[in-house]
Amino acid sequence: MYDLMVIGAGPGGYEAAAYAAKLGKKVALFEKNELGGTCLNVGCIPAKTLLRSARAFEDVLEASRYGVSGAGTPVLDMKAVQARKQSIIATLKKGVEGMLKRAGVEIVKAEAKVAGKGKIVADGKEYEGANILVATGSVPACPPIPGLRDNPKVLDSTGILALEEIPKELVIIGGGVIGLEFATFFATAGTKVTIVEMLPKIAPVVDEEISKKLMAEMKKAGVVFNLSCKVQKIEGNVLTFTDPDGKDQQITGDYILSAIGRSAVTRGFGLEEAGVEIERRGIKTDEFGKTNVPGIWACGDCTGRMQLAHAATREGIVAVHNMFGIADRMRYTAIPSVIYTHPEVAQVGATEEELKKNGVAYKKAVMPMAIAGRFMVENDGKAGTVKVLVSEKYGQVLGVHMIGGCCGEFIASAAAMVETEQCVEDVRQIVFPHPTQSEALKETVLHA
Numbered sequence: 075m076y077d078l079m080v081i082g083a084g085p086g087g088y089e090a091a092a093y094a095a096k097l098g099k100k101v102a103l104f105e106k107n108e109l110g111g112t113c114l115n116v117g118c119i120p121a122k123t124l125l126r127s128a129r130a131f132e133d134v135l136e137a138s139r140y141g142v143s144g145a146g147t148p149v150l151d152m153k154a155v156q157a158r159k160q161s162i163i164a165t166l167k168k169g170v171e172g173m174l175k176r177a178g179v180e181i182v183k184a185e186a187k188v189a190g191k192g193k194i195v196a197d198g199k200e201y202e203g204a205n206i207l208v209a210t211g212s213v214p215a216c217p218p219i220p221g222l223r224d225n226p227k228v229l230d231s232t233g234i235l236a237l238e239e240i241p242k243e244l245v246i247i248g249g250g251v252i253g254l255e256f257a258t259f260f261a262t263a264g265t266k267v268t269i270v271e272m273l274p275k276i277a278p279v280v281d282e283e284i285s286k287k288l289m290a291e292m293k294k295a296g297v298v299f300n301l302s303c304k305v306q307k308i309e310g311n312v313l314t315f316t317d318p319d320g321k322d323q324q325i326t327g328d329y330i331l332s333a334i335g336r337s338a339v340t341r342g343f344g345l346e347e348a349g350v351e352i353e354r355r356g357i358k359t360d361e362f363g364k365t366n367v368p369g370i371w372a373c374g375d376c377t378g379r380m381q382l383a384h385a386a387t388r389e390g391i392v393a394v395h396n397m398f399g400i401a402d403r404m405r406y407t408a409i410p411s412v413i414y415t416h417p418e419v420a421q422v423g424a425t426e427e428e429l430k431k432n433g434v435a436y437k438k439a440v441m442p443m444a445i446a447g448r449f450m451v452e453n454d455g456k457a458g459t460v461k462v463l464v465s466e467k468y469g470q471v472l473g474v475h476m477i478g479g480c481c482g483e484f485i486a487s488a489a490a491m492v493e494t495e496q497c498v499e500d501v502r503q504i505v506f507p508h509p510t511q512s513e514a515l516k517e518t519v520l521h522a
Contacts, residue, residue: 075100075202075203075204076100076101076102076180076201076202076203076204077094077099077100077101077203077204077205077398078090078091078094078099078100078101078102078203078204078205078206078207078394078397079101079102079103079104079186079194079201079203079205079206079207080101080102080103080104080206080207080209081104081186081188081194081206081207081208081209081210081343082104082105082111082208082209082210082211082374082376083103083104083105083108083109083110083111083170083181083209084110084111084112084113084114084209084211084374084375084383084386085110085111085113085114085374085383085384085386085387085390086111086209086211086373086374086375086383086386086387086389086390087103087105087111087207087209087373087374087390088103088109088110088111088170088173088174088179089387089390089391090207090209090373090387090390090391090393090394091103091174091177091179091207092173092174092177092179093177093390093391093394094394094398095174095177095178095179096177097394097398099398101177101178101179101180102179102180102181102182102194102201102203103174103179103180103181103182104182104184104185104186104194104196105181105182105183106183106184106185106186108167109167109170109171109174109181110163110166110167110170111209111211112211112212112213112375113383114163114166114167114170115163115167116231116232116235117231117383118383119162119163119166120159120162120163120235121231121235121255121256121259121414122414123155123158123159123162124155124159124235124259125255125258125259125414125416127150127155127158128150128258128259128262128263128416129262129416131148131150131262131263132262132416134148135148136454139454139455140454150240150263150264152237152238152239152240153238156236156238159235182196182197182201184196184197185197185343186343187343187344188206188343188344188345188347188348188370189344190348191348191367191369192204192205192206192369194206204369204397205369205370205371205397206369206370206371207363207371207372207373207390207393207394207397208345208350208357208365208370208371208372208373208376209372209373209374209376209386209390210338210339210340210343210374210375210376211338211339211374211375211376212336212337212338212339212375212376212381213336213337213339214230214231214232214332214334214335214336214337215332215334215335215336215337216230216332216334216337217334219247219305219306219307219308220306220307220308221307221308221309221310222308222332225308225310225330227308227310227311227327227328227329227330228308228329228330228331228332229329229330229331229332230331230332230333231252231256231331231333234256234329234331237329240260240263240264240265241260241265241327241328241329242265242266242328243265243266243267243268243326243327243328244256244257244260244265244266244267244268244327244328244329244330244331245268245270245313245325245326245327245329245330245331246267246268246269246270246330246331246333247270247305247313247330247331247332247333247334248269248270248271248332248333248334248335249269249271249273249275249276249277249278249299249301250276250277250278250279250333250334250335251277251411251413252333252335252336253269253271253331253333254269254276254277254288254292254413254415255413255414255415256331256333257269257292257297257415258292258295258414258415258416261292261295261296261297262295262416266296266298267296267297267298268297268298268299268300268325268327269297269298269299269300270300270303270305270313270315270325271299271300271301271302271303272302272303272304272305273301273302274301274302275289275301276288276289276292276299276301277413277419279411280413280419280421280425280475281421281425281426281427281461281473281475282425282426282427283426283440283461283475284419284421284459284461284475284476284477287459287477288413288415288417288419288477291415291416291417291457291477292415295416300315300317300323300325301318302317302318303315303316303317303318303323304316306322308330311326311327311328311329311330312324312325312326313325313326313327313330336375336381338355338356338357338375338376338377338378339375339376340352340356340357340376345357345370348367348370349366349367350365350366350367350370351365351366353378354378355377355378355379356372356375356376356377356378356379357372357376357377357378358377359371359372359373359377359379359389361392361403361404361405362392362393362396362402362403362404363389363390363392363393363396363397363404364393364396371393371396371397372393373386373389373390373392373393374386374389374390377389379406380406380409382409382411384409384410385406385409388404388409389404392404405493407423407424407492407493408422408423408489408490408492408493409422409489410422410485410486410488410489412481412482412485414482417453417456417458417477417478417479417481418476418477418478418479418480418481418482419475419476419477419481419482420475420476420477420481420482420485420488421473421474421475421476421485422473422474422485422488422489422492423463423471423472423473423474423488423489423492424463424472424473425463425473425475426438426461426463426473428473429463429472429473434465434472435465435466435467436463436464436465436466436472437463437464437465437466437522438461438462438463438464438522439461439462439464439518439519439521439522440459440460440461440462440518441459441460441514441517441518441521442457442458442459442460442514443457443458443459443460443476443478443479443481443511443514444457444458444514445513445514445517445518446509446510446511446512446513446514446517447509447513448509448510448511448513449478449479449511449514451509452479452480452511453478453479456478456479457478458476458477458478458479458481458514459476459477459478460474460475460476460478460481460514460515460517460518461474461475461476461518462474462475462515462518462519462521462522463475463522464497464498464519464522465497468497469497469498469499469522470495470496470497471488471491471492471495471496471497471498471501471519472492473492474488474491474492474515474519476488476514476515479511480511481511483511484510484511484512484515487506487512487515488515491519498519498520498522501516501519501520502520504516
């Protein structure tokens, strides 16, 4: 009899399993594929590995800006890039397995199905436990576009990670995080990249002012954008879309990347039979991680709430706390997010559009990231922006939005400000190290 049985070994599942085991609970973790889930194997980590190689390639091209000459003409060796990617994945996967074993988690490498209250069947064996945590993640979305399925010229985010050659032309369906990051990599590598997006802006969850700046930077890198355009069909490597004027247009590429988003994995393993409520976006949970069925909990992408690895981890910990009597709840107002384009985009809290929509009185400050000397040192000839939104009445930090440099590395500082409801005067008392790019964040808060 287990205290907790976890289905899915992504960041939400394996962190929750290890944490519960460290609390002294008997835990079993079920995974039919690879430990680490999407993020480690075919998502966050491999994508960022490719982007790091692109940045190194870019650094060589721009070496003369920093007084370095004689670097020659760089070549991006995709086979070497892929080998490094696989090595990093293997190392991190061993780390996850080691962490779970040290914590005392029993790992069951088999497909799991819920077989009734407190029961799971895997590889022909039945397991019983007081709690089940569903952390089944998500898969690339595949909408009913003619020609999208079973087409060797159409790749999803998993398939494109395996390419061992740089395409000359790439068409990307979707201007969200996934599409933008792959556009950055391939555009840097010399591919002609065209993005087709149904909405009138890219990065739809990003503050509009920052979104526009990102698109301007990506255009400089050669990325072509077709906004407010609806894909009609795909025939081989030819994509047909309707432009804003209602006219059909065609575009070809060596490959077409479907980056339309991800769909929660919720069906086919017994949840419906167990009576768990499943909404269009995913498994319905409350702020404690509970589903409508006692003893069944859920976290991560399968809930459809927020498809971010770090959000999944926090959701899993909240669920573990509540199932074992520790008061905790999930709050989504201060979950930071990063887009690992060149330049990076990072944000936390409310956007300006959200504050206007909700009638919240606010003040804003927008400052160039170059007010921090370290940014100029590290990013010669490049621009960056920090935007801070504060409550007009109390001066409380409501939202922080940045583009430029390595802003993803210090967005956690802004997340702490939003989470703990710090005001401008509170931030004034915090000492930021000098010289760092993070000083641009503090200075912008003070200007608000």
